[in-house]
Amino acid sequence: MVTVNENYLKLRGSYLFSEIGKRVSAFAAANPDKKIIRLGIGDVTQPLAPAIIQALHVAVDEMGAAESFRGYAPDLGYEFLRKTISEQDYKARGCQIEPDEIFVSDGAKSDSGNIQEIFGVQNRIAVCDPVYPVYVDTNVMAGRTGVFEEQRGLWSNVIYMPCTAENNFAPELPKETPELIYLCFPNNPTGAVVTKDVLQEWVDYANKVGAVIIYDAAYEAYITEDNIPHSIYECEGARTCAIELHSFSKNAGFTGLRLGYTVIPKELKRQDVMLHSLWARRHGTKYDGAPYIVQRAGEVVYSEEGQRQVKEQVAYYMKNAEYIRTHLQAAGFSVSGGVNAPYIWMKTPDSLSSWQFFDKLLQDANVVGTPGVGFGPSGEGYFRLTAFGRFEDTVEAVDRMTKL
Amino acid sequence: MVTVNENYLKLRGSYLFSEIGKRVSAFAAANPDKKIIRLGIGDVTQPLAPAIIQALHVAVDEMGAAESFRGYAPDLGYEFLRKTISEQDYKARGCQIEPDEIFVSDGAKSDSGNIQEIFGVQNRIAVCDPVYPVYVDTNVMAGRTGVFEEQRGLWSNVIYMPCTAENNFAPELPKETPELIYLCFPNNPTGAVVTKDVLQEWVDYANKVGAVIIYDAAYEAYITEDNIPHSIYECEGARTCAIELHSFSKNAGFTGLRLGYTVIPKELKRQDVMLHSLWARRHGTKYDGAPYIVQRAGEVVYSEEGQRQVKEQVAYYMKNAEYIRTHLQAAGFSVSGGVNAPYIWMKTPDSLSSWQFFDKLLQDANVVGTPGVGFGPSGEGYFRLTAFGRFEDTVEAVDRMTKL
Numbered sequence: 001m002v003t004v005n006e007n008y009l010k011l012r013g014s015y016l017f018s019e020i021g022k023r024v025s026a027f028a029a030a031n032p033d034k035k036i037i038r039l040g041i042g043d044v045t046q047p048l049a050p051a052i053i054q055a056l057h058v059a060v061d062e063m064g065a066a067e068s069f070r071g072y073a074p075d076l077g078y079e080f081l082r083k084t085i086s087e088q089d090y091k092a093r094g095c096q097i098e099p100d101e102i103f104v105s106d107g108a109k110s111d112s113g114n115i116q117e118i119f120g121v122q123n124r125i126a127v128c129d130p131v132y133p134v135y136v137d138t139n140v141m142a143g144r145t146g147v148f149e150e151q152r153g154l155w156s157n158v159i160y161m162p163c164t165a166e167n168n169f170a171p172e173l174p175k176e177t178p179e180l181i182y183l184c185f186p187n188n189p190t191g192a193v194v195t196k197d198v199l200q201e202w203v204d205y206a207n208k209v210g211a212v213i214i215y216d217a218a219y220e221a222y223i224t225e226d227n228i229p230h231s232i233y234e235c236e237g238a239r240t241c242a243i244e245l246h247s248f249s250k251n252a253g254f255t256g257l258r259l260g261y262t263v264i265p266k267e268l269k270r271q272d273v274m275l276h277s278l279w280a281r282r283h284g285t286k287y288d289g290a291p292y293i294v295q296r297a298g299e300v301v302y303s304e305e306g307q308r309q310v311k312e313q314v315a316y317y318m319k320n321a322e323y324i325r326t327h328l329q330a331a332g333f334s335v336s337g338g339v340n341a342p343y344i345w346m347k348t349p350d351s352l353s354s355w356q357f358f359d360k361l362l363q364d365a366n367v368v369g370t371p372g373v374g375f376g377p378s379g380e381g382y383f384r385l386t387a388f389g390r391f392e393d394t395v396e397a398v399d400r401m402t403k404l
Numbered sequence: 405m406v407t408v409n410e411n412y413l414k415l416r417g418s419y420l421f422s423e424i425g426k427r428v429s430a431f432a433a434a435n436p437d438k439k440i441i442r443l444g445i446g447d448v449t450q451p452l453a454p455a456i457i458q459a460l461h462v463a464v465d466e467m468g469a470a471e472s473f474r475g476y477a478p479d480l481g482y483e484f485l486r487k488t489i490s491e492q493d494y495k496a497r498g499c500q501i502e503p504d505e506i507f508v509s510d511g512a513k514s515d516s517g518n519i520q521e522i523f524g525v526q527n528r529i530a531v532c533d534p535v536y537p538v539y540v541d542t543n544v545m546a547g548r549t550g551v552f553e554e555q556r557g558l559w560s561n562v563i564y565m566p567c568t569a570e571n572n573f574a575p576e577l578p579k580e581t582p583e584l585i586y587l588c589f590p591n592n593p594t595g596a597v598v599t600k601d602v603l604q605e606w607v608d609y610a611n612k613v614g615a616v617i618i619y620d621a622a623y624e625a626y627i628t629e630d631n632i633p634h635s636i637y638e639c640e641g642a643r644t645c646a647i648e649l650h651s652f653s654k655n656a657g658f659t660g661l662r663l664g665y666t667v668i669p670k671e672l673k674r675q676d677v678m679l680h681s682l683w684a685r686r687h688g689t690k691y692d693g694a695p696y697i698v699q700r701a702g703e704v705v706y707s708e709e710g711q712r713q714v715k716e717q718v719a720y721y722m723k724n725a726e727y728i729r730t731h732l733q734a735a736g737f738s739v740s741g742g743v744n745a746p747y748i749w750m751k752t753p754d755s756l757s758s759w760q761f762f763d764k765l766l767q768d769a770n771v772v773g774t775p776g777v778g779f780g781p782s783g784e785g786y787f788r789l790t791a792f793g794r795f796e797d798t799v800e801a802v803d804r805m806t807k808l
Contacts, residue, residue, distance in 0.1 A: 001614035002523060043475035045470070071447035071657075072659045113690035113691075117545070141686070256696045258693065258695050284422055286513070293661070
């Protein structure tokens with residue numbers, strides 16, 4: 001008789017954003033006259049930039065003609081895209097990442113979920129608390145996390161690195177030694193960043209203890225301040241300890257188009273095995289490439305025109321971030337993030353729990369945010385707002401909130 | 405210190421098609437003047453049909469306008485596509501598959517590789533021999549296959565179902581009882597099919613022993629004969645034992661566009677758990693949906709115009725299949741398949757091994773095929789040719805082969 005993967009049965013409730021979706025749908029169904037403003041899930045609202053639309057049309061036409069039709073993509077992704085990434089995201093920043101160290105994929109969510117699979121199940125992970133739920137959930141599915149301790153709201157075999165107001169939402173080096181360390185800067189959900197010097201400490205630590213850092217750089221396009229690294233490979237020694245994940249979702253609005261990439265330097269080995277070749281094997285066996293037309297869309301993001309247009313979109317969202325941050329602050333809320341990130345992390349008022357505040361905000365202001373506790377127990381009493389809405393909606397949502 | 409997933413280290417050589425790619429690249433580099441004709445990897449060559457191109461353009465324009473832009477797709481895929489699939493691929497054939505039992509994905513390769521993950525590692529799989537390598541390799545990665553026995557060329561903990569000329573390349577019910585059974589009809593690589601009565605025996609068997617059938621229907625569009633089932637759900641009782649995988653790659657040329665779907669009926673439970681909810685959890689946690697524009701392209705495949713156009717393409721490839729089959733037969737080769745499938749399965753001449761024939765064909769005829777042994781030991785002495793080339797190339801390749 002078939003047995004199921006029992007690790008799946010250990011998973012807690014449903015995926016955070018599915019639960020939010022359900023509550024919002026129920027409210028909307030019961031209150032069809034209310035205008036709900038969504039600052040919850042981190043989905044963009046600006047349409048794709050004109051240069052991207054144009055590149056898509058050109059590529060679509062190529063797919064319609066015999067001489068330019070493209071079938072299966074190369075295993076790592078098209079070279080035109082990997083070369084561009086190598087030059088503009090890395091070499092231009094002084095990082096020696098070669099095109100054949102880049103794996104093009106359908107997005108950072110898939111990659112951040114699948115990357116754990118190339119490691120043994122006995123490895124212990126360290127994660128920030130609060131944290132993007134995919135890192136933990138996919139390790140639960142793999143059987144790496146032990147048992148869930150209801151009381152503490154934590155997994156017994158996960159090393160948590162609390163990110164709280166006390167440490168400015170930047171994790172400290174863990175006391176116990178992990179094998180895999182998930183880091184994300186600019187951070188989701190807190191919007192926190194670390195300086196290059198601080199990130200260098202993490203790289204040095206990982207190299208010292210033999211850990212591997214899985215570095216999620218999905219939000220690097222939102223960095224506005226100097227001395228905040230855009231890539232972990234800006235740190236010396238990162239090539240022997242770090243895997244980096246990138247998304248086109250937030251810098252160029254690809255949430256509905258799907259494109260990302262993962263970097264694994266060839267020096268990164270464990271047990272004499274190149275992690276690059278393990279990931280190459282997974283990529284080649286369980287995945288079949290991002291669509292040609294989407295890879296062409298990704299390429300044009302790096303063109304002069306594309307860069308100008310996507311930077312305008314990022315600036316648009318950062319104007320939202322500033323509006324949320326400054327107006328909530330002025331109204332007496334305690335907020336952080338939103339300076340180098342599209343997320344604002346706020347303390348819930350009146351000691352409300354995260355979900356209490358979620359329900360209250362939905363009910364009374366018809367605004368959707370994300371309960372901080374959904375990202376981990378240290379997120380309890382916090383709430384995440386995203387800057388990805390339309391400006392007018394964002395202003396209206398903030399105004400409704402400040403009038404609560 | 406981090407350990408790697410040691411199951412990965414057990415994998416044999418590289419993925420079959422990567423190895424073929426390497427040998428062909430080396431030959432091409434050394435012989436730049438030779439015109440190589442590729443009838444190896446099952447990639448299509450006809451451009452996307454006009455209706456699909458038009459739907460893509462329309463959807464791209466939607467992505468460029470604020471009011472019609474789409475971000476993250478719904479977890480299971482857009483309802484417009486799932487409803488169409490439910491109606492046309494299932495209800496029109498008398499199969500009660502509902503839209504919410506359909507999971508839209510980026511293709512059957514990913515799904516056939518990932519689906520094993522919702523089952524426990526202790527389950528034993530049964531596969532045809534020869535077989536599409538992804539089924540076995542992904543179970544090796546999961547640690548389900550035991551050790552590789554060099555002598556036999558087989559994994560110790562896999563139940564093999566030999567498909568040979570003796571049984572007309574249709575597997576017999578296994579003597580040992582498996583928990584997971586991979587079936588693919590029309591078959592890759594042999595091109596064999598089974599009748600509805602025979603498939604019903606498999607469904608009855610699975611229900612009797614509590615096994616789950618993973619049914620790969622990627623090639624159903626190539627069925628030309630009556631009484632060959634297009635879906636396993638045409639068999640009574642399949643809803644309690646079968647998962648079905650579908651691809652848009654072969655029926656509509658989406659190899660470079662990426663779209664597929666997986667069906668898990670809600671009655672399909674093991675240990676009182678709906679497999680549907682396990683897959684929903686995986687889908688929601690480790691995947692983020694096929695691009696909106698590609699889902700729209702998939703929808704139009706089912707329109708009247710789309711159906712007419714993609715059926716013309718299938719007919720084009722089947723004309724190739726007939727040409728290969730009849731001309732090789734006339735030249736004295738022993739061939740099968742190619743009647744309800746785009747694959748021709750031929751016996752290598754002069755008792756050559758599969759790879760010997762591969763190298764000879766590449767060297768002397770500059771034709772690329774796929775060594776049968778790459779699909780399993782019972783494929784030794786066989787060779788797969790695909791009908792997905794251009795007609796003129798196919799004719800030339802066959803002519804070169806018959807003159808060898």
